[in-house]
Amino acid sequence: xxxxxxxxxxxxxxxxxxxxxxxxxxxxxxxxxxxxxxxxxxxxxxxxxxxxxxxxxxxxxxxxxxxxxxxxxxxxxxxxxxxxxxxxxxxxxxxxxxxxxxxxxxxxxxxxxxxxxxxxxxxxxxxxxxxxxxxxxxxxxxxxxxxxxxxxxxxxxxxxxxxxxxxxxxxxxxxxxxxxxxxxxxxxxxxxxxxxxxxxxxxxxxxxxxxxxxxxxxxxxxxxxxxxxxxxxxxxxxxxxxxxxxxxxxxxxxxxxxxxxxxxxxxxxxxxxxxxxxxxxxxxxxxxxxxxxxxxxxxxxxxxxxxxxxxxxxxxxxxxxxxxxxxxxxxxxxxxxxxxxxxxxxxxxxxxxxxxxxxxxxxxxxxxxxxxxxxxxxxxxxxxxxxxxxxxxxxxxxxxxxxxxxxxxxxxxxxxxxxxxxxxxxxxxxxxxxxxxxxxxxxxxxxxxxxxxxxxxxxxxxxxxxxxxxxxxx
Amino acid sequence: xxxxxxxxxxxxxxxxxxxxxxxxxxxxxxxxxxxxxxxxxxxxxxxxxxxxxxxxxxxxxxxxxxxxxxxxxxxxxxxxxxxxxxxxxxxxxxxxxxxxxxxxxxxxxxxxxxxxxxxxxxxxxxxxxxxxxxxxxxxxxxxxxxxxxxxxxxxxxxxxxxxxxxxxxxxxxxxxxxxxxxxxxxxxxxxxxxxxxxxxxxxxxxxxxxxxxxxxxxxxxxxxxxxxxxxxxxxxxxxxxxxxxxxxxxxxxxxxxxxxxxxxxxxxxxxxxxxxxxxxxxxxxxxxxxxxxxxxxxxxxxxxxxxxxxxxxxxxxxxx
Numbered sequence: 001x002x003x004x005x006x007x008x009x010x011x012x013x014x015x016x017x018x019x020x021x022x023x024x025x026x027x028x029x030x031x032x033x034x035x036x037x038x039x040x041x042x043x044x045x046x047x048x049x050x051x052x053x054x055x056x057x058x059x060x061x062x063x064x065x066x067x068x069x070x071x072x073x074x075x076x077x078x079x080x081x082x083x084x085x086x087x088x089x090x091x092x093x094x095x096x097x098x099x100x101x102x103x104x105x106x107x108x109x110x111x112x113x114x115x116x117x118x119x120x121x122x123x124x125x126x127x128x129x130x131x132x133x134x135x136x137x138x139x140x141x142x143x144x145x146x147x148x149x150x151x152x153x154x155x156x157x158x159x160x161x162x163x164x165x166x167x168x169x170x171x172x173x174x175x176x177x178x179x180x181x182x183x184x185x186x187x188x189x190x191x192x193x194x195x196x197x198x199x200x201x202x203x204x205x206x207x208x209x210x211x212x213x214x215x216x217x218x219x220x221x222x223x224x225x226x227x228x229x230x231x232x233x234x235x236x237x238x239x240x241x242x243x244x245x246x247x248x249x250x251x252x253x254x255x256x257x258x259x260x261x262x263x264x265x266x267x268x269x270x271x272x273x274x275x276x277x278x279x280x281x282x283x284x285x286x287x288x289x290x291x292x293x294x295x296x297x298x299x300x301x302x303x304x305x306x307x308x309x310x311x312x313x314x315x316x317x318x319x320x321x322x323x324x325x326x327x328x329x330x331x332x333x334x335x336x337x338x339x340x341x342x343x344x345x346x347x348x349x350x351x352x353x354x355x356x357x358x359x360x361x362x363x364x365x366x367x368x369x370x371x372x373x374x375x376x377x378x379x380x381x382x383x384x385x386x387x388x389x390x391x392x393x394x395x396x397x398x399x400x401x402x403x404x405x406x407x408x409x410x411x412x413x414x415x416x417x418x419x420x421x422x423x424x425x426x427x428x429x430x431x432x433x434x435x436x437x438x439x440x441x442x443x444x445x446x447x448x449x450x451x452x453x454x455x456x457x458x459x460x461x462x463x464x465x466x467x468x469x470x471x472x473x474x
Numbered sequence: 475x476x477x478x479x480x481x482x483x484x485x486x487x488x489x490x491x492x493x494x495x496x497x498x499x500x501x502x503x504x505x506x507x508x509x510x511x512x513x514x515x516x517x518x519x520x521x522x523x524x525x526x527x528x529x530x531x532x533x534x535x536x537x538x539x540x541x542x543x544x545x546x547x548x549x550x551x552x553x554x555x556x557x558x559x560x561x562x563x564x565x566x567x568x569x570x571x572x573x574x575x576x577x578x579x580x581x582x583x584x585x586x587x588x589x590x591x592x593x594x595x596x597x598x599x600x601x602x603x604x605x606x607x608x609x610x611x612x613x614x615x616x617x618x619x620x621x622x623x624x625x626x627x628x629x630x631x632x633x634x635x636x637x638x639x640x641x642x643x644x645x646x647x648x649x650x651x652x653x654x655x656x657x658x659x660x661x662x663x664x665x666x667x668x669x670x671x672x673x674x675x676x677x678x679x680x681x682x683x684x685x686x687x688x689x690x691x692x693x694x695x696x697x698x699x700x701x702x703x704x705x706x707x708x709x710x711x712x713x714x715x716x717x718x719x720x721x722x723x724x725x726x727x728x729x730x731x732x733x734x735x736x737x738x739x740x741x742x743x744x745x746x747x748x749x750x751x752x753x754x755x756x757x758x759x760x761x762x763x764x765x766x767x768x769x770x771x772x773x774x775x776x777x778x779x780x781x782x783x784x785x786x787x788x789x790x791x792x793x794x
Binding site for chain 1: 475476477478479480481482571574575577578582585586589590593634638732736738788789791792793794
């Protein structure tokens with residue numbers, strides 16, 4: 001195991017020395033026999049399969065129960081590093097919610113000329129249906145997933161925000177469970193801050209978002225698109241951990257001013273819906289009429305305060321890639337603070353100067369669709385052939401507004417088990433910030449790792465894997 | 475916590491599919507043993523045909539294999555075939571898919587047993603067929619079903635979900651016992667002269683064996699095996715765990731629990747009580763007077779009607 005590729009920040013090795021958060025892992029990894037590692041790797045896979053932690057990749061056929069590759073080498077942060085991240089993440093979550101309250105209210109930030117009105121009000125994710133409506137406690141985005149990358153010891157950048165329904169938190173929890181089960185000694189030797197409080201915090205933050213007139217213990221339900229959805233495991237896992245019902249649209253109906261679920265004993269009133277489906281599918285009467293996933297009339301009940309929907313319909317306008325550029329401004333505007341976490345410099349292809357720069361430098365840039373997700377529809381310039389670049393150029397020229405570009409970041413690497421032993425692989429991080437009465441962040445998150453040598457794309461749909469993410473307690 | 479009607483339906487079907495998988499294995503056992511003795515009228519072909527008839531899936535078999543009723547084809551059809559919605563594989567897959575949907579209502583042990591069964595049968599499916607003995611496949615199925623039932627009994631909370639799962643199981647078991655008994659009538663009376671002959675007894679004994687009940691039968695009745703004793707044992711004996719009356723008692727017990735828990739009695743309880751009361755008053759002579767086959771056909775229909783009622787009052791989500 002040696003430190004190489006000096007152009008990337010290696011989170012474990014600084015030249016020949018081991019950085020302090022990783023000290024407890026050096027000997028563990030160095031002395032692990034190959035056979036033992038192979039054995040443990042297959043043990044981990046068997047555990048994932050047994051527990052049923054699987055996902056489906058859309059439209060590819062094959063085994064419907066696919067596993068996300070799990071890398072046993074943990075990714076580690078020191079308490080100091082985490083403290084700063086935590087402050088930055090919570091700050092950003094506050095600003096994003098303030099922005100949502102504002103743009104569905106008076107629109108001060110637009111009046112002040114800080115964000116162009118067009119980008120907000122003509123944004124596909126802006127829901128006119130909820131303009132003027134204030135959700136309980138002014139919380140729109142109850143779970144903010146903030147994707148971070150690191151390029152140096154002190155250099156963290158926000159790659160994107162996820163204000164709607166960020167997924168992957170079950171991996172954060174299960175990866176830890178599996179690591180603790182397979183390597184108990186590691187956890188005796190290292191003081192790893194626990195993440196298991198997450199479901200409890202999630203339930204508490206959901207329940208405190210209940211409609212104000214709800215006097216009893218609120219009934220919370222998770223709304224899933226159904227068991228064919230690739231993230232169904234996560235939905236059922238969270239329902240299980242929170243002790244709440246896991247419902248599909250067909251289980252709910254609207255009557256009077258409330259939303260009810262169909263139980264074996266008859267209808268039961270639902271106070272809070274933690275939805276894991278997109279706005280467009282929530283209510284066929286309000287949004288897409290062809291949606292079979294939602295509940296007819298739900299939006300009316302929502303607007304009259306009969307039920308809380310988390311995250312609030314319309315929250316997506318805050319995590320749109322075109323709005324992303326303005327988040328640091330939001331922090332300054334609403335909180336009067338300087339942003340603790342920086343954005344990645346971003347060019348908007350909709351702007352003439354930016355477009356010119358992007359087209360001139362395609363080979364060095366990462367270009368993304370404004371509304372895309374999952375690593376689909378993007379160009380990684382330095383890793384693409386000339387033909388791919390030219391093909392993408394045509395797509396951008398056709399509809400420049402639809403694209404943004406960012407420099408190819410020198411993503412940090414973390415040691416990762418590969419066939420030949422241990423090698424550095426690029427990683428990112430998604431922590432999950434809960435917004436309720438208070439703002440909470442469990443010490444950890446989901447580290448995604450690009451398992452292919454040299455690859456910078458960490459999405460699971462593109463061959464990425466996951467790692468357990470440690471924060472060393474003081 | 476309240477139970478979603480849809481999830482109650484999933485639990486009900488887990489019970490049904492697990493039991494159904496077991497029935498397929500028991501039918502395979504009947505067929506395989508019956509095929510070991512020569513039959514003067516139609517070769518072993520008859521025994522296998524009767525097994526197919528009893529599954530109610532013979533049409534699908536004919537569509538796939540024509541009239542090539544070879545043991546190997548039937549084994550494939552009843553054990554592995556995905557086109558056969560009642561094959562052991564299809565049942566295990568369906569039970570596990572229902573479990574996946576309703577994961578939040580299952581303990582990790584119950585999930586593990588259901589999910590483990592699917593992983594193992596997928597492995598079996600990939601195994602070269604010549605390496606698989608029919609008896610091992612049968613034993614595997616019975617073992618998995620026992621494991622799943624065991625985890626349900628030992629780990630599930632005694633709440634409504636537990637009752638729905640068991641209702642599915644006992645309704646399916648009643649149906650299955652009736653069908654296994656009926657095999658006898660598909661296979662056994664090609665010529666009236668065989669009734670009561672040595673051959674006939676052998677086949678009756680096979681039915682008992684398939685119900686894992688031949689020793690229990692000897693303990694309970696002793697002496698000669700007669701159709702009357704067997705019918706009494708498998709239909710009217712409350713000591714026999716798979717008898718129709720036992721299934722009816724269990725279904726009643728779980729329905730009564732639901733009525734108490736929900737503070738409400740429905741048409742399902744009434745219907746189940748009627749079936750139980752009828753069986754309790756019945757003698758084996760009544761059954762043979764009506765005709766065993768006729769009695770079984772009618773019972774299968776009554777079980778189906780009860781199942782429909784349970785769906786309507788509890789599982790449809792239309793309850794008010």
